Amino acid sequence: MDFEVIIVGGSYAGLQAGMTLGRARRNVLIIDSGKPCNAQTPHSHNFLTRDGETPAAIAKIAREQLKAYTTVQLRQGMAINAEKTGHGFSITTAAGEIFTTKKLIITTGIKDLLPEIPGVAECWGISVIHCPYCHGYEVANQPTGILGNGEGGFETVKLIQHWTKDLTLFTNGPATLSDEMQAQIRRKNIQIVETPVKGIIHENGHLSEVELSDGTKVPLKALYARLPFVQHSEIPAQLGCAFTETGYIQVGDFGKTSIEGVYAAGDNCSMMRGVANAVAGGLAAAAFVNRELIWEEFDNAG
Numbered sequence: 001m002d003f004e005v006i007i008v009g010g011s012y013a014g015l016q017a018g019m020t021l022g023r024a025r026r027n028v029l030i031i032d033s034g035k036p037c038n039a040q041t042p043h044s045h046n047f048l049t050r051d052g053e054t055p056a057a058i059a060k061i062a063r064e065q066l067k068a069y070t071t072v073q074l075r076q077g078m079a080i081n082a083e084k085t086g087h088g089f090s091i092t093t094a095a096g097e098i099f100t101t102k103k104l105i106i107t108t109g110i111k112d113l114l115p116e117i118p119g120v121a122e123c124w125g126i127s128v129i130h131c132p133y134c135h136g137y138e139v140a141n142q143p144t145g146i147l148g149n150g151e152g153g154f155e156t157v158k159l160i161q162h163w164t165k166d167l168t169l170f171t172n173g174p175a176t177l178s179d180e181m182q183a184q185i186r187r188k189n190i191q192i193v194e195t196p197v198k199g200i201i202h203e204n205g206h207l208s209e210v211e212l213s214d215g216t217k218v219p220l221k222a223l224y225a226r227l228p229f230v231q232h233s234e235i236p237a238q239l240g241c242a243f244t245e246t247g248y249i250q251v252g253d254f255g256k257t258s259i260e261g262v263y264a265a266g267d268n269c270s271m272m273r274g275v276a277n278a279v280a281g282g283l284a285a286a287a288f289v290n291r292e293l294i295w296e297e298f299d300n301a302g
Contacts, residue, residue: 002100003029005289006091008079008235009107011036012275013266015062016282017105017289022069024290029099030066031091033078036109041125046133047275058275082235088261089239102261103289106241106249107282108233109267115147115172115227119200119207126205128223131273135222136163142221144168145210147197150176152226157185160224165189168218170210172197193218231268246271255285263289 005021007014010032021028036055044055066072081092088102112130114120120128128147129135144164148156149171157169167190175182175194185192195216200223201209209217229247231237242250242258249269251257257264265281267273 003027005103006099006101007105007107012278013282014107016279017286018066018072020283020286022072028072030074031077031079034076044275082238105263105285106236107266110229111232113228117197117199119202123200123202123205123207127207128225132160132163134274139222140164143219145170145220145223147223147225154181156224156226168193170197254288255281
Protein backbone atom coordinates (compact mmCIF):
# COMPACT_ATOMS: atom_id res chain seq x y z
CA MET A 1 0.00 0.00 0.00
CA ASP A 2 1.60 3.28 -1.15
CA PHE A 3 -0.54 5.71 0.82
CA GLU A 4 -3.19 5.75 3.49
CA VAL A 5 -5.09 8.53 1.68
CA ILE A 6 -4.85 9.93 -1.84
CA ILE A 7 -6.41 13.30 -2.54
CA VAL A 8 -7.21 13.93 -6.21
CA GLY A 9 -7.24 17.70 -6.71
CA GLY A 10 -4.92 20.16 -5.02
CA SER A 11 -6.87 23.37 -4.76
CA TYR A 12 -8.39 24.71 -1.51
CA ALA A 13 -10.44 21.67 -0.48
CA GLY A 14 -7.63 19.29 -1.38
CA LEU A 15 -4.90 21.30 0.31
CA GLN A 16 -6.96 21.66 3.48
CA ALA A 17 -7.71 17.94 3.48
CA GLY A 18 -3.99 17.30 3.11
CA MET A 19 -3.13 19.57 6.04
CA THR A 20 -5.77 17.97 8.27
CA LEU A 21 -4.49 14.48 7.46
CA GLY A 22 -0.88 15.59 7.83
CA ARG A 23 -1.66 16.84 11.31
CA ALA A 24 -3.22 13.43 11.96
CA ARG A 25 0.14 11.89 10.95
CA ARG A 26 -1.23 10.16 7.87
CA ASN A 27 0.75 9.17 4.80
CA VAL A 28 -0.92 11.26 2.11
CA LEU A 29 -0.51 12.01 -1.59
CA ILE A 30 -2.14 15.03 -3.24
CA ILE A 31 -2.31 14.82 -7.04
CA ASP A 32 -2.98 18.17 -8.71
CA SER A 33 -3.23 19.11 -12.39
CA GLY A 34 -2.55 22.80 -11.70
CA LYS A 35 -5.65 23.91 -13.60
CA PRO A 36 -8.04 25.58 -11.12
CA CYS A 37 -11.35 26.89 -12.45
CA ASN A 38 -10.66 30.32 -10.93
CA ALA A 39 -7.27 30.75 -12.61
CA GLN A 40 -8.05 34.19 -14.02
CA THR A 41 -10.13 35.50 -11.12
CA PRO A 42 -8.25 38.59 -9.87
CA HIS A 43 -9.44 38.54 -6.25
CA SER A 44 -10.95 36.07 -3.81
CA HIS A 45 -13.43 37.37 -1.27
CA ASN A 46 -15.41 36.27 1.77
CA PHE A 47 -12.65 34.21 3.37
CA LEU A 48 -11.44 35.51 6.74
CA THR A 49 -7.83 36.80 6.83
CA ARG A 50 -7.49 36.56 3.03
CA ASP A 51 -10.31 38.81 1.77
CA GLY A 52 -9.25 40.43 -1.51
CA GLU A 53 -6.21 38.20 -2.00
CA THR A 54 -5.60 36.51 -5.34
CA PRO A 55 -6.68 32.85 -5.52
CA ALA A 56 -3.17 31.88 -6.64
CA ALA A 57 -1.59 33.58 -3.64
CA ILE A 58 -3.90 31.76 -1.21
CA ALA A 59 -3.02 28.41 -2.80
CA LYS A 60 0.70 29.27 -2.73
CA ILE A 61 0.57 30.00 1.00
CA ALA A 62 -1.26 26.72 1.59
CA ARG A 63 1.32 24.73 -0.36
CA GLU A 64 4.15 26.38 1.56
CA GLN A 65 2.51 25.57 4.89
CA LEU A 66 1.99 21.94 3.84
CA LYS A 67 5.75 21.51 3.64
CA ALA A 68 5.81 21.36 7.44
CA TYR A 69 4.00 18.02 7.28
CA THR A 70 6.55 15.55 5.98
CA THR A 71 4.06 12.73 5.51
CA VAL A 72 2.14 14.76 2.89
CA GLN A 73 3.39 14.68 -0.70
CA LEU A 74 2.16 17.06 -3.40
CA ARG A 75 2.61 15.75 -6.94
CA GLN A 76 1.95 17.66 -10.16
CA GLY A 77 -0.03 15.53 -12.60
CA MET A 78 -3.42 14.54 -13.92
CA ALA A 79 -5.16 11.59 -12.32
CA ILE A 80 -7.03 9.92 -15.19
CA ASN A 81 -8.17 6.57 -13.86
CA ALA A 82 -9.30 5.04 -10.57
CA GLU A 83 -10.12 1.43 -9.76
CA LYS A 84 -11.36 -0.38 -6.70
CA THR A 85 -8.92 -2.97 -5.37
CA GLY A 86 -9.16 -5.60 -2.69
CA HIS A 87 -7.65 -3.24 -0.14
CA GLY A 88 -8.69 0.19 -1.37
CA PHE A 89 -8.08 1.96 -4.66
CA SER A 90 -5.48 2.41 -7.37
CA ILE A 91 -4.97 5.73 -9.13
CA THR A 92 -3.29 6.11 -12.52
CA THR A 93 -1.93 9.42 -13.78
CA ALA A 94 -1.56 10.67 -17.35
CA ALA A 95 2.19 10.04 -17.00
CA GLY A 96 1.52 6.36 -16.34
CA GLU A 97 2.25 6.42 -12.62
CA ILE A 98 0.15 4.09 -10.47
CA PHE A 99 -0.46 4.70 -6.78
CA THR A 100 -2.52 2.73 -4.28
CA THR A 101 -4.42 3.95 -1.25
CA LYS A 102 -6.79 2.84 1.47
CA LYS A 103 -9.05 5.90 1.18
CA LEU A 104 -9.73 8.43 -1.54
CA ILE A 105 -10.82 12.08 -1.32
CA ILE A 106 -11.90 13.71 -4.60
CA THR A 107 -11.58 17.49 -4.69
CA THR A 108 -11.40 18.02 -8.45
CA GLY A 109 -14.03 20.74 -8.81
CA ILE A 110 -16.20 21.37 -11.84
CA LYS A 111 -15.76 22.79 -15.34
CA ASP A 112 -18.08 25.60 -16.38
CA LEU A 113 -19.54 25.30 -19.88
CA LEU A 114 -19.19 28.81 -21.22
CA PRO A 115 -21.58 29.96 -23.95
CA GLU A 116 -20.09 30.63 -27.38
CA ILE A 117 -20.46 34.37 -27.01
CA PRO A 118 -17.33 36.37 -27.89
CA GLY A 119 -15.80 37.96 -24.81
CA VAL A 120 -17.36 35.69 -22.18
CA ALA A 121 -14.30 33.49 -21.75
CA GLU A 122 -11.99 36.49 -21.41
CA CYS A 123 -14.26 38.10 -18.80
CA TRP A 124 -15.17 34.94 -16.87
CA GLY A 125 -14.37 35.36 -13.18
CA ILE A 126 -13.48 39.03 -13.67
CA SER A 127 -16.61 40.88 -14.82
CA VAL A 128 -18.74 37.98 -16.07
CA ILE A 129 -19.37 36.37 -12.72
CA HIS A 130 -21.44 33.70 -11.02
CA CYS A 131 -21.57 34.43 -7.28
CA PRO A 132 -22.69 37.62 -5.51
CA TYR A 133 -21.07 36.45 -2.28
CA CYS A 134 -17.72 36.31 -4.09
CA HIS A 135 -18.07 39.39 -6.31
CA GLY A 136 -21.30 41.26 -5.53
CA TYR A 137 -19.93 43.81 -3.08
CA GLU A 138 -17.45 45.21 -5.60
CA VAL A 139 -20.16 45.87 -8.24
CA ALA A 140 -23.01 46.80 -5.91
CA ASN A 141 -25.34 49.52 -7.21
CA GLN A 142 -23.64 49.40 -10.62
CA PRO A 143 -25.38 48.72 -13.98
CA THR A 144 -25.54 44.94 -13.97
CA GLY A 145 -26.81 42.27 -16.31
CA ILE A 146 -27.97 38.71 -15.81
CA LEU A 147 -27.57 36.12 -18.56
CA GLY A 148 -30.31 33.61 -17.86
CA ASN A 149 -33.77 32.40 -18.69
CA GLY A 150 -36.64 30.42 -17.27
CA GLU A 151 -36.88 29.59 -13.60
CA GLY A 152 -33.10 29.78 -13.13
CA GLY A 153 -32.98 33.26 -14.58
CA PHE A 154 -35.90 34.34 -12.41
CA GLU A 155 -34.22 33.05 -9.25
CA THR A 156 -31.00 34.86 -10.17
CA VAL A 157 -32.88 38.13 -10.69
CA LYS A 158 -34.48 37.79 -7.26
CA LEU A 159 -31.09 37.20 -5.68
CA ILE A 160 -29.03 39.86 -7.46
CA GLN A 161 -31.56 42.69 -7.05
CA HIS A 162 -30.49 42.77 -3.41
CA TRP A 163 -27.06 44.04 -4.53
CA THR A 164 -28.22 46.42 -7.26
CA LYS A 165 -31.52 47.77 -8.60
CA ASP A 166 -29.92 48.72 -11.93
CA LEU A 167 -30.58 45.33 -13.51
CA THR A 168 -31.22 43.95 -16.99
CA LEU A 169 -32.11 40.32 -17.68
CA PHE A 170 -30.73 39.02 -20.99
CA THR A 171 -32.59 35.87 -22.00
CA ASN A 172 -30.47 35.53 -25.18
CA GLY A 173 -33.52 34.60 -27.24
CA PRO A 174 -37.22 34.16 -26.54
CA ALA A 175 -38.01 34.33 -22.83
CA THR A 176 -39.10 31.08 -21.21
CA LEU A 177 -40.24 32.75 -18.01
CA SER A 178 -43.87 32.39 -17.05
CA ASP A 179 -46.18 35.38 -17.41
CA GLU A 180 -46.20 35.80 -13.63
CA MET A 181 -42.39 35.74 -13.47
CA GLN A 182 -42.15 38.39 -16.15
CA ALA A 183 -44.75 40.53 -14.40
CA GLN A 184 -42.87 40.33 -11.10
CA ILE A 185 -39.59 41.26 -12.75
CA ARG A 186 -41.09 44.26 -14.54
CA ARG A 187 -42.75 45.45 -11.33
CA LYS A 188 -39.21 45.84 -9.99
CA ASN A 189 -38.35 48.04 -12.99
CA ILE A 190 -36.01 45.36 -14.31
CA GLN A 191 -35.84 45.18 -18.09
CA ILE A 192 -36.12 41.85 -19.91
CA VAL A 193 -34.14 41.77 -23.17
CA GLU A 194 -34.90 38.86 -25.49
CA THR A 195 -32.67 39.97 -28.38
CA PRO A 196 -29.76 37.49 -28.70
CA VAL A 197 -26.43 38.56 -27.29
CA LYS A 198 -23.79 39.06 -29.98
CA GLY A 199 -20.79 39.66 -27.77
CA ILE A 200 -19.20 41.21 -24.70
CA ILE A 201 -17.21 44.40 -25.21
CA HIS A 202 -14.38 44.56 -22.68
CA GLU A 203 -10.85 45.62 -21.93
CA ASN A 204 -8.62 42.99 -20.34
CA GLY A 205 -11.66 41.14 -19.04
CA HIS A 206 -13.44 44.19 -17.65
CA LEU A 207 -16.67 44.56 -19.59
CA SER A 208 -18.12 47.89 -20.62
CA GLU A 209 -21.05 46.88 -22.83
CA VAL A 210 -23.14 43.94 -23.96
CA GLU A 211 -23.70 44.05 -27.70
CA LEU A 212 -26.93 42.58 -29.05
CA SER A 213 -27.52 40.99 -32.44
CA ASP A 214 -29.44 44.06 -33.65
CA GLY A 215 -26.44 46.30 -32.93
CA THR A 216 -27.76 47.71 -29.66
CA LYS A 217 -25.12 48.19 -26.97
CA VAL A 218 -26.10 48.09 -23.31
CA PRO A 219 -23.56 49.67 -20.88
CA LEU A 220 -22.77 47.37 -17.93
CA LYS A 221 -20.18 46.90 -15.22
CA ALA A 222 -20.91 43.25 -14.51
CA LEU A 223 -22.82 40.34 -15.97
CA TYR A 224 -23.96 37.41 -13.84
CA ALA A 225 -24.21 34.14 -15.73
CA ARG A 226 -25.88 31.00 -14.49
CA LEU A 227 -24.05 28.37 -16.53
CA PRO A 228 -24.21 24.60 -16.88
CA PHE A 229 -21.18 22.57 -15.82
CA VAL A 230 -19.62 19.13 -15.93
CA GLN A 231 -17.40 17.37 -13.44
CA HIS A 232 -13.78 18.32 -13.98
CA SER A 233 -12.70 14.72 -13.49
CA GLU A 234 -14.11 11.43 -14.76
CA ILE A 235 -12.87 9.57 -11.70
CA PRO A 236 -16.10 9.88 -9.65
CA ALA A 237 -18.08 8.35 -12.54
CA GLN A 238 -15.44 5.64 -13.07
CA LEU A 239 -15.85 4.55 -9.47
CA GLY A 240 -19.65 4.57 -9.73
CA CYS A 241 -20.33 7.52 -7.44
CA ALA A 242 -23.94 8.69 -7.42
CA PHE A 243 -24.71 12.18 -8.69
CA THR A 244 -27.47 14.64 -7.94
CA GLU A 245 -29.98 15.71 -10.60
CA THR A 246 -27.98 18.90 -11.11
CA GLY A 247 -24.68 17.05 -11.67
CA TYR A 248 -22.92 17.32 -8.33
CA ILE A 249 -21.37 14.31 -6.61
CA GLN A 250 -23.93 13.08 -4.12
CA VAL A 251 -22.50 13.21 -0.62
CA GLY A 252 -23.78 12.60 2.86
CA ASP A 253 -22.34 13.79 6.14
CA PHE A 254 -18.66 14.76 6.02
CA GLY A 255 -18.45 14.36 2.24
CA LYS A 256 -19.06 10.61 2.14
CA THR A 257 -20.04 9.46 -1.36
CA SER A 258 -22.12 6.44 -2.33
CA ILE A 259 -18.92 4.40 -2.72
CA GLU A 260 -17.37 3.08 0.48
CA GLY A 261 -13.99 4.65 1.13
CA VAL A 262 -14.51 7.53 -1.31
CA TYR A 263 -15.14 11.11 -0.16
CA ALA A 264 -15.64 14.39 -1.99
CA ALA A 265 -15.25 18.04 -1.03
CA GLY A 266 -15.42 21.43 -2.69
CA ASP A 267 -17.16 22.59 -5.85
CA ASN A 268 -17.70 19.10 -7.23
CA CYS A 269 -20.30 18.32 -4.56
CA SER A 270 -21.64 21.70 -3.45
CA MET A 271 -23.32 24.63 -5.16
CA MET A 272 -21.72 26.93 -2.56
CA ARG A 273 -18.67 27.90 -4.58
CA GLY A 274 -16.15 29.74 -2.47
CA VAL A 275 -12.78 29.29 -0.79
CA ALA A 276 -14.30 29.18 2.70
CA ASN A 277 -16.76 26.44 1.76
CA ALA A 278 -14.08 24.40 0.00
CA VAL A 279 -11.76 24.64 3.00
CA ALA A 280 -14.54 23.63 5.38
CA GLY A 281 -15.48 20.66 3.20
CA GLY A 282 -11.89 19.51 2.88
CA LEU A 283 -11.37 19.64 6.64
CA ALA A 284 -14.59 17.74 7.37
CA ALA A 285 -13.91 15.00 4.82
CA ALA A 286 -10.31 14.53 5.99
CA ALA A 287 -11.28 14.40 9.66
CA PHE A 288 -13.88 11.73 8.97
CA VAL A 289 -11.49 9.72 6.79
CA ASN A 290 -8.97 9.77 9.63
CA ARG A 291 -11.69 8.67 12.04
CA GLU A 292 -12.54 5.73 9.77
CA LEU A 293 -8.89 4.71 9.57
CA ILE A 294 -8.55 4.89 13.36
CA TRP A 295 -11.65 2.76 13.87
CA GLU A 296 -10.49 0.19 11.33
CA GLU A 297 -7.02 -0.01 12.88
CA PHE A 298 -8.48 -0.33 16.37
CA ASP A 299 -10.95 -3.06 15.38
CA ASN A 300 -8.30 -5.04 13.47
CA ALA A 301 -5.63 -4.80 16.15
CA GLY A 302 -4.48 -8.11 17.57
